[in-house]
Amino acid sequence: MSRFATLIRPDGPAAAILIRLAVGAVFLSEGIQKFLYPGELAEGRFTTIGIPAPGFFGPFAGVVETVCGALLLAGLLTRVAAVPLVVDMVLALALTKVPILWGGSADKPKADGFWAMAHEARTDWAMLLGLVFLLAAGPGRWSLDAVLARRAGRAVSAER
Numbered sequence: 001m002s003r004f005a006t007l008i009r010p011d012g013p014a015a016a017i018l019i020r021l022a023v024g025a026v027f028l029s030e031g032i033q034k035f036l037y038p039g040e041l042a043e044g045r046f047t048t049i050g051i052p053a054p055g056f057f058g059p060f061a062g063v064v065e066t067v068c069g070a071l072l073l074a075g076l077l078t079r080v081a082a083v084p085l086v087v088d089m090v091l092a093l094a095l096t097k098v099p100i101l102w103g104g105s106a107d108k109p110k111a112d113g114f115w116a117m118a119h120e121a122r123t124d125w126a127m128l129l130g131l132v133f134l135l136a137a138g139p140g141r142w143s144l145d146a147v148l149a150r151r152a153g154r155a156v157s158a159e160r
Helices: 001-007 016-036 044-050 054-074 078-102 114-137 144-160
Strands: none
Touching: 016 054, 016 078, 016 114, 044 054, 054 078, 078 114
């Protein structure tokens, strides 16, 4: 099996489309909003929480979330698109949610403790688990990855 065929392998149940649609729609929406509201969701927020070079990383996160979210919605290069989004979610949890355990964070200064962190992290945690599911299970048969895999299979058969 070629590396490309491995990347687009349409494993997973047909119902994986539900996870792809939920996770992809959230990332696409959040990515677009980073450009619509940069002071609140991109550069401004990244400055508040202490991310270096917020003028670069704010729009960068917006591009990653928009492009990869759209790829998840389409089921195109699903596993490839999930990887940068996993990094995005791990960073979001580490930089904005974990500090709440120790007495608040720059963007939530009054919240502290496990339950405050659990409340704030609920969407990030759900997105991370959805991405891990897509990495493990695959995009399912109702995806562009499945269409590409079928075409690749026909091309290999025709060469023989």
